[in-house]
Amino acid sequence: MGKKVILTGDRPTGKLHIGHYVGSLKNRVELQNSGDYDSYIMIADMQALTDNARDPEKIRNSLIQVALDYLAVGIDPEKSTILVQSQIPALSELTEHYSNLVSVSRLERNPTVKTEIKQKKFGQSVPVGFFTYPISQAADITAFKADTVPVGDDQEPMLEQTREIVRSFNSIYNQDILVEPEGYFPPKGMGRIPGLDGNAKMSKSLGNAIYLSDDPDTIKQKVMSMYTDPNHIHVEDPGQVEGNTVFTYLDIFDDDKAKVQELKVQYTHGGLGDVKIKLYLNEVLQSVLGPIKARRDEYASDIASVYDILKRGSDKANEVANQTLQEVRDAIGINYFK
Ligand code: TRP
Numbered sequence: 001m002g003k004k005v006i007l008t009g010d011r012p013t014g015k016l017h018i019g020h021y022v023g024s025l026k027n028r029v030e031l032q033n034s035g036d037y038d039s040y041i042m043i044a045d046m047q048a049l050t051d052n053a054r055d056p057e058k059i060r061n062s063l064i065q066v067a068l069d070y071l072a073v074g075i076d077p078e079k080s081t082i083l084v085q086s087q088i089p090a091l092s093e094l095t096e097h098y099s100n101l102v103s104v105s106r107l108e109r110n111p112t113v114k115t116e117i118k119q120k121k122f123g124q125s126v127p128v129g130f131f132t133y134p135i136s137q138a139a140d141i142t143a144f145k146a147d148t149v150p151v152g153d154d155q156e157p158m159l160e161q162t163r164e165i166v167r168s169f170n171s172i173y174n175q176d177i178l179v180e181p182e183g184y185f186p187p188k189g190m191g192r193i194p195g196l197d198g199n200a201k202m203s204k205s206l207g208n209a210i211y212l213s214d215d216p217d218t219i220k221q222k223v224m225s226m227y228t229d230p231n232h233i234h235v236e237d238p239g240q241v242e243g244n245t246v247f248t249y250l251d252i253f254d255d256d257k258a259k260v261q262e263l264k265v266q267y268t269h270g271g272l273g274d275v276k277i278k279l280y281l282n283e284v285l286q287s288v289l290g291p292i293k294a295r296r297d298e299y300a301s302d303i304a305s306v307y308d309i310l311k312r313g314s315d316k317a318n319e320v321a322n323q324t325l326q327e328v329r330d331a332i333g334i335n336y337f338k
Contacts, residue, residue, distance in 0.1 A: 003038050006038065007140060010044060012045055013062055014058075015066070015069060016069040019192065019193045021073060021212060022253075023193070024151060024152055025069075025073045032074075040083060040320075042082075043063055043082070043084050044140065045086045046085045047136060067306050072212055073212065087311075088143070090143060091139045091140060095138075107131055107132060110158075110161060112157045117130075138166075142181075143324050145324065146181050162181055166180045173332060178328075193252060195209065195245075196227065198243070212293070213293070213296060214289070223246075223281055223285060228244050228278075235270075237270050241268055246274070246277050247263075250281055
């Protein structure tokens with residue numbers, strides 16, 4: 001048996017933040033380092049363009065930022081293949097073949113796309129490319145015959161749709177060439193971390209994120225401004241831990257669980273001030289993010305080498321995706337001149 005295969009990726013619409021880190025990047029690095037997988041990590045610029053066609057510069061700039069974030073957290077180009085979606089033409093042809101196997105009403109039922117269409121306020125003007133991106137995502141996954149897709153919980157509908165496409169394809173063309181993928185989800189509670197303001201979601205558009213590229217002063221400033229317990233006014237007041245973003249972050253980022261527990265007890269009894277817990281969280285975050293930022297700065301000082309990593313990864317990905325495309329063409333029977 002060969003190794004298991006991972007394919008996953010991100011839309012390059014901005015820099016990545018600590019929510020991405022705990023929600024998926026950390027998982028990917030662990031899986032990569034386990035040595036049990038062939039790992040493909042895709043910067044999905046085509047998918048990002050499906051709702052940013054009028055602002056390609058944003059996508060271009062974000063592409064390199066996301067690449068830096070990957071390298072910073074420990075995605076290692078010697079162990080994982082980092083590729084750029086737009087540089088793999090076979091993906092577009094696969095998407096077109098799969099499009100014939102999916103109905104408009106099936107696309108309309110995809111809950112993640114439904115939610116995004118509302119959030120993005122397209123009104124009556126949903127771009128066709130956006131509406132159909134789950135099909136293109138199926139192409140991303142199947143081109144590499146990935147069986148394992150480490151993603152956030154919101155991506156489960158994409159995996160479900162991919163499995164349906166794989167089953168249709170394999171049954172219609174009587175072949176066993178495409179592989180049904182499984183999602184690999186973050187540990188419970190890590191899937192979504194709240195924003196600095198206590199909002200359930202950390203996101204660029206809400207302005208409540210700590211980025212992997214933030215410098216130590218910015219991190220500290222953000223931590224000191226965090227949402228805690230609005231009723232905890234005086235140091236001696238009993239405070240609430242539940243829903244208190246500082247403690248939520250400590251639960252996620254501090255390995256010293258006994259210490260966190262001790263702080264929680266003190267805070268609940270009263271006598272522990274917000275400034276103190278914030279300063280402590282700041283220390284914890286600085287020690288997690290410091291090495292990441294250092295590695296990021298090192299790569300950022302030589303951008304040409306980062307593009308080179310992306311080019312090498314995309315070259316390798318092209319070989320694999322072209323091979324799958326040939327098999328798909330053979331299965332459909334449109335390799336007329338072979
Ligand atoms: N849809 C994913 C997101 O929004 C990005 C993505 C594109 C992806 N292609 C993929 C994820 C293939 C996993 C597999 O984050």
